[in-house]
Amino acid sequence: MxxxxxxxxxxxxxxxxxxxxxxxxxxxxxxxxxxxxxxxxxxxxxAAKPETVQKVCEIVRKQLALPAESEVTPESKFSALGADSLDTVEIVMGLEEEFGISVEEESSENITTVQEAADLIEKLVQKKVEA
Incomplete structure (x- = not known):
């Protein structure tokens, strides 16, 4: 405990x-x-900024063609929302495009929730700014 x-x-x-x-x-x-x-x-x-989390939620909802009333939260697992491995790749591609980042394959394999995706985005955006 x-x-x-x-x-x-x-x-x-x-x-x-x-x-x-x-x-x-x-x-x-x-x-x-x-x-x-x-x-x-x-x-x-x-943790990622709330606006980053919100944008990730929107991209996930759009990519998975979820109804507007479906709940997508930071804790939402892509698999629980109906995403298969191809959907997850497409979500990552959408995130890369939206945020102007590049996600390495080994990093994308570890993304299972909205929060994990948002946290990774924040990290990659920060690296890009520092470069």
């Missing part, structure tokens, strides 16, 4: 080494996992 607040995380020993905890704190994503040696590994990253 874990308790996460805006400033701290408390863990009890009942967690198994493979347990992962994801919690959104403001715009920060905190991921905790356990290494094989039993030590916790923390990854903290900023």
């Amino acid at each position: 874990a308790t996460i607040s805006a400033t701290s995380a408390t863990f009890r020993s009942s967690l198994k080494p493979s347990t992962k905890i994801n919690e959104m704190i403001g715009k920060t994503s905190v991921t905790v996992s356990w290494a094989k040696n039993g030590f916790p590994c923390f990854r903290v990253s900023c």
